Amino acid sequence: MSNADAFDLIVLGAGPTGENLADRARAGGLSVAIVERELVGGECSYWACMPSKALLRPPAALQQARRLPGARAAAGGELDTDAVLRRRDAFAAHWQDDGQVAWLDSAGITLVRGHGRLDGERRVAVDLPEGGRRTLTARHAVALCTGTRAALPDLPGIEQAGVWTNREATGAAEAPPRLAIVGGGAVAVELATAWQALGSRVTLLVRGQALLPKLEPFAGELVAEALREAGVDLRFGVSVEGLTRSGELVLDLGEHGELRAEEVLFATGRRPATGELGLETVGLEPGGWIEVDDTGLAVGVPGGWLYAAGDVNRRALLTHQGKYQGRVFGTVIADRAAGRELDLAPWGRSVATADRVAVPQVVFTDPEVASVGLTLAEATASGRRVRAVDYRIGDVAGAALFADGYRGQARALIDLDRETVLGVTFVGAGVAELLHSATVAVAGEVPLDRLWHAVPAYPTVSEVWLRLLETYRG
Amino acid sequence: MSNADAFDLIVLGAGPTGENLADRARAGGLSVAIVERELVGGECSYWACMPSKALLRPPAALQQARRLPGARAAAGGELDTDAVLRRRDAFAAHWQDDGQVAWLDSAGITLVRGHGRLDGERRVAVDLPEGGRRTLTARHAVALCTGTRAALPDLPGIEQAGVWTNREATGAAEAPPRLAIVGGGAVAVELATAWQALGSRVTLLVRGQALLPKLEPFAGELVAEALREAGVDLRFGVSVEGLTRSGELVLDLGEHGELRAEEVLFATGRRPATGELGLETVGLEPGGWIEVDDTGLAVGVPGGWLYAAGDVNRRALLTHQGKYQGRVFGTVIADRAAGRELDLAPWGRSVATADRVAVPQVVFTDPEVASVGLTLAEATASGRRVRAVDYRIGDVAGAALFADGYRGQARALIDLDRETVLGVTFVGAGVAELLHSATVAVAGEVPLDRLWHAVPAYPTVSEVWLRLLETYRG
Numbered sequence: 001m002s003n004a005d006a007f008d009l010i011v012l013g014a015g016p017t018g019e020n021l022a023d024r025a026r027a028g029g030l031s032v033a034i035v036e037r038e039l040v041g042g043e044c045s046y047w048a049c050m051p052s053k054a055l056l057r058p059p060a061a062l063q064q065a066r067r068l069p070g071a072r073a074a075a076g077g078e079l080d081t082d083a084v085l086r087r088r089d090a091f092a093a094h095w096q097d098d099g100q101v102a103w104l105d106s107a108g109i110t111l112v113r114g115h116g117r118l119d120g121e122r123r124v125a126v127d128l129p130e131g132g133r134r135t136l137t138a139r140h141a142v143a144l145c146t147g148t149r150a151a152l153p154d155l156p157g158i159e160q161a162g163v164w165t166n167r168e169a170t171g172a173a174e175a176p177p178r179l180a181i182v183g184g185g186a187v188a189v190e191l192a193t194a195w196q197a198l199g200s201r202v203t204l205l206v207r208g209q210a211l212l213p214k215l216e217p218f219a220g221e222l223v224a225e226a227l228r229e230a231g232v233d234l235r236f237g238v239s240v241e242g243l244t245r246s247g248e249l250v251l252d253l254g255e256h257g258e259l260r261a262e263e264v265l266f267a268t269g270r271r272p273a274t275g276e277l278g279l280e281t282v283g284l285e286p287g288g289w290i291e292v293d294d295t296g297l298a299v300g301v302p303g304g305w306l307y308a309a310g311d312v313n314r315r316a317l318l319t320h321q322g323k324y325q326g327r328v329f330g331t332v333i334a335d336r337a338a339g340r341e342l343d344l345a346p347w348g349r350s351v352a353t354a355d356r357v358a359v360p361q362v363v364f365t366d367p368e369v370a371s372v373g374l375t376l377a378e379a380t381a382s383g384r385r386v387r388a389v390d391y392r393i394g395d396v397a398g399a400a401l402f403a404d405g406y407r408g409q410a411r412a413l414i415d416l417d418r419e420t421v422l423g424v425t426f427v428g429a430g431v432a433e434l435l436h437s438a439t440v441a442v443a444g445e446v447p448l449d450r451l452w453h454a455v456p457a458y459p460t461v462s463e464v465w466l467r468l469l470e471t472y473r474g
Numbered sequence: 475m476s477n478a479d480a481f482d483l484i485v486l487g488a489g490p491t492g493e494n495l496a497d498r499a500r501a502g503g504l505s506v507a508i509v510e511r512e513l514v515g516g517e518c519s520y521w522a523c524m525p526s527k528a529l530l531r532p533p534a535a536l537q538q539a540r541r542l543p544g545a546r547a548a549a550g551g552e553l554d555t556d557a558v559l560r561r562r563d564a565f566a567a568h569w570q571d572d573g574q575v576a577w578l579d580s581a582g583i584t585l586v587r588g589h590g591r592l593d594g595e596r597r598v599a600v601d602l603p604e605g606g607r608r609t610l611t612a613r614h615a616v617a618l619c620t621g622t623r624a625a626l627p628d629l630p631g632i633e634q635a636g637v638w639t640n641r642e643a644t645g646a647a648e649a650p651p652r653l654a655i656v657g658g659g660a661v662a663v664e665l666a667t668a669w670q671a672l673g674s675r676v677t678l679l680v681r682g683q684a685l686l687p688k689l690e691p692f693a694g695e696l697v698a699e700a701l702r703e704a705g706v707d708l709r710f711g712v713s714v715e716g717l718t719r720s721g722e723l724v725l726d727l728g729e730h731g732e733l734r735a736e737e738v739l740f741a742t743g744r745r746p747a748t749g750e751l752g753l754e755t756v757g758l759e760p761g762g763w764i765e766v767d768d769t770g771l772a773v774g775v776p777g778g779w780l781y782a783a784g785d786v787n788r789r790a791l792l793t794h795q796g797k798y799q800g801r802v803f804g805t806v807i808a809d810r811a812a813g814r815e816l817d818l819a820p821w822g823r824s825v826a827t828a829d830r831v832a833v834p835q836v837v838f839t840d841p842e843v844a845s846v847g848l849t850l851a852e853a854t855a856s857g858r859r860v861r862a863v864d865y866r867i868g869d870v871a872g873a874a875l876f877a878d879g880y881r882g883q884a885r886a887l888i889d890l891d892r893e894t895v896l897g898v899t900f901v902g903a904g905v906a907e908l909l910h911s912a913t914v915a916v917a918g919e920v921p922l923d924r925l926w927h928a929v930p931a932y933p934t935v936s937e938v939w940l941r942l943l944e945t946y947r948g
Contacts, residue, residue: 016932049933053875058544061877065539065549070532070558074551075539084544091875320932327926347927354927362931370931401527401565433904436911436928436936443928444920452801453821453828454910454917457836457844458490458794459523462910 007033009333010124010138011145012116012277014104015042016319017310018145020326021333022109025141028334032109033136035116035126040100043147043166044319046092051170052190054091056364058084059197063366064429067403081175081198092171117278118142122305125278140337143307143329144290144298146277148270148317156242161249164265166191175199176262180251182240183267184211186363189223191265193365196232203233203259205240205251212369215361216376216425218409219369223427225407226366240264272312282306289314294351295342296329307333315355328352347443357422358443362432367408370435373423373442376413385416391467393428398460403429408461412438412468419448426464434462448472481507483807484598484612485619486590486751488578489516490793491784492619494800495807496583502808506583507610509590509600514574517621517640518793520566525644526664528565530838532558533671537840538903541877555649555672566645591752592616596779599752614811617781617803618764618772620751622744622791630716635723638739640665649673650736654725656714657741658685660837663697665739667839670706677707677733679714679725686843689835690850690899692883693843697901699881700840714738746786756780763788768825769816770803781807789829802826821917831896832917836906841882844909847897847916850887859890865941867902872934877903886912886942893922900938908936922946 008030011018019041022032039046058079065075093099104111112126112134119125122138150165152158164172169181169191175198181188184206196202204227211220211227227234235256242252243264251259275287282301284290290308291299292315298306309329310322332350335342342350363369379386393399393408400406408428415422424438441451452469456462482504485492493515496506513520532553539549567573578585586600586608593599596612624639626632638646643665649672655662658680670676678701685694685701701708709730716726717738725733749761756775758764764782765773766789772780783803784796806824809816816824837843853860867873867882874880882902889896898912915925926943930936 044932050871050875053872053933057875058539058542061535061539061542062545062548065532065535068532068535069561070554070556071536071549072554072557074536074553075545075549077548077550079548080544080546082544083546087543087878318932320929320937323932324927324929347924349923349926354929358927358929360929360931362934397524398527401524401531404561430904430907432931432934433936434907434910435934436908436930436939437914439930440911440914440918440920440925440928444914444918444924446914446918446920449823450821450918451914452823453798453832454914455794455798455828455832455834456910456913457834457906458518458792458797459527460836460906460909462907463794465910 005135006137006139007031007110008139008337009141009143010035010136011143012124013042013145013147014040014100014111015145015147015310015322016044017147017322017326018042018143019104020323021143021145021309021330023107024327024330025334026108028331028338030140030334030337033112034104034109035112035114035124037113037115039095040097040104040111041093045100046095047167047170049319051088051092052194053364054088055084055170055194055198056190058087059194060366064403067405069404079197084198085173112136115276117276118281119278120281121303138305141305141307141333143296143309143333144274144277144312145308145310145326146273146312148311149273150266151269151271152266153268155240157244161243161245163243164263166267169265177201178203178261180205180249180259180261180264181267182264184208184213185267186212186361188267189227189365190363191267192227192232193230196227196230201231203235203261205238205253205259206234206236207239209236212363215369215371216411218411219371219425219427222367222407222409223363223365223369270311270317272314274312294353295332295344296325296352315352316359318359318361321355321359324354325352354443358439360435360439362435364432367428368430368432369425369427370431371423371425372435372439373421374413375423375425376411379413379422384422386422387414387416387472389414389468389472391464391471393426393461393464396461396463396467397458398463399428401459402461410464410468412472414448414472420445421448428461430461437462437465479609480611480613481505481584482613482811483615483617484509484610485617486598487516487619487621488514488574488585489619489621489784489796490518491621491796491800492516492617493578494797495617495619495783495804497581498801498804499808500582502805502812504614504808504811507586508578508583509586509588509598511587511589513569514571514578514585515567519574520569521641521644523793525562525566526668527838528562529558529644529668529672530664532561533668534840538877541879543878553671558672559647586610589750591750592755593752594755595777612779615779615781615807617770617783617807618748618751618786619782619784619800620747620786622785623747624740625743625745626740627742629714631718635717635719637717638737640741643739651675652677652735654679654723654733654735654738655741656738658682658687659741660686660835662741663701663839664837665741666701666706667704670701670704675705677709677735679712679727679733680708680710681713683710686837689843689845690885692885693845693899693901696841696881696883697837697839697843744785744791746788748786768827769806769818770799770826789826790833792833792835795829795833798828799826828917832913834909834913836909838906841902842904842906843899843901844905845897845899846909846913847895848887849897849899850885853887853896858896860896861888861890861946863888863942863946865938865945867900867935867938870935870937870941871932872937873902875933876935884938884942886946888922888946894919895922902935904935911936911939
């Protein structure tokens with residue numbers, strides 16, 4: 001084996017997580033190879049965050065203007081769907097990864113294109129796109145950053161029917177006249193919002209009785225109300241039992257009859273992209289999630305050389321959290337390789353503490369949903385003494401100015417023993433940027449008596465913070 | 475003197491500051507009278523924050539939509555100025571204070587309408603609107619919350635010319651065809667933005683060479699660029715030397731010739747509304763600012779009974795900061811009256827520490843300017859070891875999605891000895907709600923190594939925080 005095939009660190013998967021992890025390890029002095037079988041930049045750049053937000057933003061901005069007398073009539077024209085789709089294409093870099101490859105080069109990271117899989121301890125075998133195989137060896141570590149794939153249910157006819165996952169739904173070249181969406185999570189509600197605005201008649205089929213079931217209940221309720229008002233046919237308690245396509249799609253909804261549509265998106269969860277990753281060569285179960293400790297080390301693999309970061313470890317399936325893990329774990333790998341001391345205390349440099357208690361999430365619906373930390377249900381289940389403090393955001397002067405008929409809701413979850421904020425959820429127009437105030441408060445463990453001195457500017461929506469504090473004080 | 479004229483606390487001025495101060499003192503067990511000669515609710519509610527933001531928001535929302543392909547053409551209609559002005563009227567409560575009066579009632583605060591002035595220690599004489607005078611006595615304290623008035627320069631012809639202050643400029647019933655604005659601060663640039671959008675041809679006359687001179691220099695530069703692009707005739711180094719009106723106004727600009735307009739707004743600063751407040755009866759200079767300590771007690775007045783809160787004490791001329799002082803000082807007054815212990819440590823319950831180091835401000839121009847804490851110039855002058863970290867907000871993915879051609883700039887000021895954030899300035903579309911993240915970081919003194927764990931959601935503008943941290947790390 002030539003020396004050219006040995007690196008300090010080998011990263012599998014060049015999405016945002018892998019890129020950040022590789023970058024920090026490189027900055028820490030390691031030689032790094034990154035293996036990618038699709039596009040450098042990953043799911044988020046081409047088939048998730050970027051294109052979906054590009055689809056959502058123009059109609060949302062138009063909607064904001066329409067909520068204001070004086071601007072309403074001026075913004076009464078028809079949304080130009082083609083222009084939105086072209087802008088989306090640009091944000092997906094036209095599904096070309098040249099820019100990302102150039103960044104890897106500039107960072108001094110070696111790109112190996114192909115399908116990489118583990119081949120025993122510290123070895124990675126790469127099936128090259130031009131054929132043949134290259135074997136890489138890692139002096140210190142291998143990091144799995146392969147993310148997830150859409151999880152499709154096992155339904156009669158699904159393989160033949162040509163269904164959409166997030167990839168087709170974010171990349172579609174036109175709005176299908178009728179779009180069925182199966183699911184009630186973030187992907188489902190965002191893409192229902194987008195395609196309804198872009199001209200499709202969307203039917204949203206939810207197996208349970210709520211949207212966004214992992215968040216505070218009022219989040220899903222407000223989003224459901226808004227989707228209905230936008231014209232989405234929202235049905236709870238409905239499952240797809242089978243489907244066929246002959247020209248149009250026919251979805252068998254069991255006792256609820258059938259539904260016809262041009263396309264159907266299954267937004268029914270994610271499965272780890274670990275099926276063909278050679279996990280069996282290191283004693284792990286192929287296709288499973290990879291459990292890690294707070295430094296990113298895979299549990300159950302001896303030798304301390306295998307790491308997993310991002311969606312694949314199931315700690316938090318969000319791009320920004322994967323990037324965070326990439327930064328932390330990449331630094332850990334370099335520090336361990338160099339024999340530098342780690343900082344393993346909670347919130348230390350070497351542990352991804354935020355994964356446990358301060359994960360932010362924005363759902364870019366209209367209203368937006370922005371949350372960080374624990375929900376009331378989670379905090380209660382954890383046995384903490386907590387109090388939920390609620391406030392209607394529309395009663396804040398800044399929100400009333402922002403839009404007529406502003407509807408929104410805020411909840412802060414107070415740890416009664418420490419008098420800190422354990423979690424915050426905002427629902428409303430324009431709360432996406434307000435979230436970071438909550439993230440700083442939660443991750444910073446800023447006590448309530450100090451938050452009283454963090455004065456929100458008047459008149460902004462942020463003044464909801466003051467109302468929450470006042471409500472807590474009673 | 476009847477018992478009905480004795481109160482634990484007498485508050486002069488029922489703006490937001492006086493209202494909050496009265497409310498907290500009342501909640502602390504005191505009987506409170508509040509004296510107001512104009513509208514309960516104060517300058518902010520009727521002639522400043524509320525109406526100005528009502529003028530600014532609809533054109534800003536329309537402009538946001540126009541920066542997005544797909545929405546641009548749909549938002550191409552003409553702004554309906556009349557509708558904007560009617561909405562403004564509603565936000566100014568049609569200059570009726572019934573709602574505010576009802577709130578005072580519900581809070582158990584006694585409203586005394588009329589012009590109140592000090593009449594020696596713990597005494598207030600009120601000239602009643604129906605004629606006659608009522609004398610009130612305070613068992614514990616008197617709080618001056620009378621705010622400021624527009625400061626007009628002493629120019630030949632100014633009294634006869636019928637010029638605008640913030641009151642006329644926020645309350646105007648139509649857009650003057652040509653509007654001259656004198657000044658370069660927040661009021662000047664906000665109202666230039668508003669009236670240019672609402673149909674006036676605005677000329678902005680700035681004596682110095684920069685807009686928003688108290689903020690980071692790039693803030694004024696970006697706002698100047700945007701005002702020029704919006705069509706404002708922006709002139710630096712120009713002073714008005716006199717003015718006359720005969721039908722139209724003629725402004726004498728000295729060596730720069732003259733300028734003709736239908737109206738002229740002087741946004742040339744504020745003076746304390748203390749001219750007819752009886753300050754001379756307690757040994758203070760009439761018409762001056764009232765210096766206070768961190769608990770709100772007026773300096774130089776023996777007996778510990780006179781407080782001043784809000785603009786009138788010159789600590790921070792901003793509504794939200796006056797409200798903050800009102801909360802802190804109102805509680806202090808009640809605590810002192812009851813003999814409860816104060817918490818005088820920095821950031822304690824009884825001191826308005828944020829006034830010194832964590833004052834937030836949003837200028838609602840387009841781009842918005844949002845800042846908190848110290849500027850580089852202020853921090854350097856204070857002798858601290860600091861480093862300014864700069865980042866172009868348009869390079870953040872969330873900003874690029876937010877608007878095509880997003881222009882914005884962020885600066886974080888790092889205390890090199892403590893590794894905390896001393897100040898932050900954001901300039902860009904939609905940064906108003908992002909500011910509170912910085913306010914929590916500055917007021918909370920959250921260390922940088924903890925801010926690394928406050929993960930911004932992807933893709934939001936808030937990710938500029940990550941870029942600032944990365945830039946600092948180098």
